[in-house]
Amino acid sequence: MNYQDKPKPRFFYGWIVVACCFICCFSYGLFYTLGVFFTTLRSEFGWSSALTSSIHSLHLLVFIPSTFLMGWLGDKYGPRLPIILGAIFFGIGFSLLSKVNSLSQFYLFYAIASLGAGIIWSLPTATVQKWFIKNSGLALGIVVAGVGAAEMVFPPLAEHLISSYGWRTAYIQMGVGVAVLLLIASLGATTLERKGLQPYGTESLTQQEMVRKALSEVSWSRSEALRNKTLWLICAFYFCSVLPIHMLAIHLVPFAESIGIERAIAARLWILVGGMSILGRVFAPTFVEGTIGWRKGLIIVTAILALSFFWLSMIVSLRMLLVFAVIYGFFYGGKVPLIPGLIRSYFGTKSLGQLIGIVHAISLIGGAIGPFLAGYIVDVTGIYVVAFLIGAGFLALAAFLVWLSKAPKEVV
Template sequence: MVTQAGQATFFYGYIIIFAGFIIQAVAWGTGNSFGVFFDPLITEFGWSRAAISGALSMGFLVHGVSSMVLGNLNDRFGPRLIMSVCSLFIGTGFLLMTRIDSVWHLYLFYGLIVSIGLGGIDVIPLSTVSRWFYRQRGMMSGIVKVGTGLGMFVMPFFINWLLTGYGWRHSFLVLALINCAFVLFLAQFLVRDPVQKQQYADNDLTNAHDSHTGTEQGLAFKEAMRTRQLWIICMVYFIILFCAYTIIMHIVQHAIDIGLPSGAAAGVLSTVGGVSIFGRLVMGGAGDRIGEKTGLISCLLILLVALCWLQAVNALWMFYLFAMIYGFAHGGFFALVSPLIARFFGTRSHGLLFGIVIFCSTVGGAIGPLMAGYLFDVTNSYSWVFSILAGMCVLAVVLTAALKPIARQ
């Protein structure tokens, strides 16, 4: 039903937000908590950290390639079908993880199958949100990404409880069932854009022209590919994911090495997730007001502070303080990226462009944990790792400051 003012009595965009929120919470809550499995896998099989990190690195690369493909398919066929397929990949991969007994199984089941499905978990919901919202795009993207923060807060505790009571094989089985059921069900509520529901972006009649003509604003894909801005954003998010996934995948094991019990170490990762909820909300809304570029620089400076502090961490309270500082920046990074792309390039080819940025970032996410695992195996310390992350963060600040608006002809 539509009122005389041209507004729907119920705006379907809020269903998009809710579905995207839960999908993020379940899928990324699980994916970002994989570091909790390091200790039981090392204990049972004796694999090195570099070997396990290598599977995760392969997964990030597959996730990146998958994001480009799925972003393009999402632009063409819509989110419902593509997200449904993603859910089947994630569920099947985790189900197969219950049967691993060799390291190549980890590379195949998680590094390939699960990661193909994870490739759609950001690009599909966030591209859809960018089409349903304009004025509050940053805030709404931030709300969806709060789901990731909630999942990162809850899942490490939940997985640690499963591991303690039922072992790692049964834990993977439970995660397979949860991911497949939730993501597949919620995918059925995703709709590509307001025109398919006879509504307008932001539920605002002033956006009626674009909705009824089916046109979208922004650069064509080939035009965007020729801009310097796209590749700067790709480099910045390469660095961000290099840092972020090195931290996420190694912070639990680092805390255990320092002497923390496994439950307290998992709590550090959960704190990152919990505080990131605040970061996603605050920086998502701030991006709408002060601009995504300024918001991104702010998050990078906070990350730099956290990395400098991490060099001195040697006690439980210090780990949790690090988690609170870093968690805010972590949340902001992922709330800002989709609106940043829409701000510079519009929504015309948003899914594919977002997929390219995700691919470049996941190359960083692949290299970072592998590098950290190798350096630890060689030096028996994370000191060099944290120093490298801090130096790369400084470079990201400089690159982001160099971003300029695209000259429109």
Template sequence: MREQRVFYGWWIVLASVLIAMITGAFFYGITFFVDPMAEEFGWSHATIMWAVSLRTIELGIAAPIVGFAVNRWGPRRLLVGGGLMGGIGFILLSQTNSLPMFYAVFVFVALGFSACGSVVLTTVVANWFRRRVGLAMGLTLAGFGLGGILMPGVGWLVDAHGWQTASIVLGAGTCVAVPLLGSIIRRRPEDCGYVPDGTAVPSAQSASNDAGASGPELSPRQALRAQAFWFLAVSAAIGFMGMNAVTALVASYLDDEEASTGMIWVTTTFLPLASILGRMGLGWAGDIYSKKGILAWSVVLQIIGLGAFCYAPNTAAIALFLITFGIGYGGAIALRPAIQRDYFGRSAFGAIQGLLMGVVTLGGVIGPVVAGWVFDSGGDYQPAWIAFAIANFLSIPLVLAMRRPGTSKAPRQHR
């Protein structure tokens, strides 16, 4: 085999970043559709947020299925099919004329994007990296934050041409881009003559030895019996509750607080960009120091950010919110799958990641609906932000109590 100057795993990370960027635009971009659709159809914020919760329910149900599917059939089929399905669904969204149709199409889009989302992409990264899994996870998952780069364009499309046209443009772009990028992905480094992190494989025996050196390799059933699985899942569900609500409602909330259009655009753009710093920076730190210790600090940052968000549209409060909440939740997103790789191995990573996401998304279901209900009941979102901050604080002991299966005390990581 001709020697490659750049490990192919990094090309896979690049393709994964771009796929995540496109699907991340769906996650963040919904905030621009809330007010126009509410005005056109007379729906309440809580009614529209049920679509976000239905999306999250679907992701939770589909995640274990997608996880087992990617372990069995590999990532490329899922990425190509999911990209086409999500893009077509976005085009169909432009034809929405009733609430049942809106819910049905939204779930259809979410189903497509679940096949090319974090479960598939993190499984690919876990297969290709071991020593640098934190950095690789951080870079890959930063792609979802990079979707924020597209937010000014999405906002402009919705404002200038209407939400229907914006849906068509986003759908057509997805149908083309995601399948092309998915064709670059390869399942495992061994298929290309390498082991994780790019070391050439001189023999079958050396590949086996390297795989065995990476720590425990648990089956999905064994992972479900491990205390660490449930501590990781529940703490992540609590974090996702607030994150899903904030990212879905940030534009609507700032508009209700009479923030300027410029502040809304800056916030919706820089929130995902700030999360990129967390995903890459805290993911990299997790390769050097204790991953669960860094994860606990990321939760603290989210708590500070939620508190600052209550004082919007004060400029200093928004700046503090962007820095702390963005970096905090971004770091948590990168660190949790890296911890999973360390604790449970890579042989069943997709299936275990799917099971974890099935639990985690329960928090995502609760968050937007609770926030929408709080607003419809009292005309303000601040009580919801405070409740999410308290819930995050209560999740910190779960993070610190996590232990790798088979150990009585979590080992500290050093380089």
């Protein structure tokens, strides 16, 4: 029976998948809390800023193989199995952090937790885009808004738990809580094929429109895309743009403390960043998809982020930092969904999960460098000015690289 002959369901199951993928992205908030734990860990164990920052760098290096592992499992078995594994790794890893007495132990247990991180980006963004033709930008924006919601919730939650129960208990409570959320999400995560459904929006297309869409849809294999310079320009762009993003993810709270802001207030800056990030994540893909396009949208938001980092290097008060948080949060959030959207528009959905995984894995190398670099600079100079200026330079380079990444010509 042709899919157009099937009765249209009252509620499209893909929105359940969107909610499950949202939870996957939300779970990344666990790793955004390191900045809140930063001064406590440094004080208790006597670690330098560079050594403490290296914990996040290690996380991102473990994130790389995890991305490929979870992506492969998702392609082969669907999203449910990798989400369950992610829940197990998060729960065990973060619970064990409560027992550490040395940096090597912290590295080991944080690495265990990081093995689950592959469910956070490539898996949910690839999964949800396969469920939607109509409203794909909105669905993608909602999913990646999970990270923005996590930025609002986890840093202030971590600060509260540390103040109330101590940092060791805080890690147990957050790790177990997120593991339970992910296990719930795994119950609803599945594929179109297993539900016997077509992507959202196909029921409104005529047969002629479907043929025309199929003919116009690009369909690159992984090997074809890897031989095209556009993919590598996107990789270079993502590397350069992620380096300063992760630099700030770990050092925003320590920087705020360094200019005289209390940790409790500094941690709550993430509520503002995360809230504006959610607006950016939902608005940007919905707006650019039908207007200026994914590439031009990325150029604009990345250029504004470069300017915001340049301004950050001059900030000396809470009021200025609040204004920065609003601007940075919105455009940083807006950048996030535009990247998988650009990859899909250039290379199609045939190998989308694998291509997003490759691009993301390379970007994580930049993300691993950023926090350690900032920590080292602070150890040497005692201030963050040079680190933030370097971040601005990388973002400016990223904007130029995405400008160079024109739509590739498909291999015939």
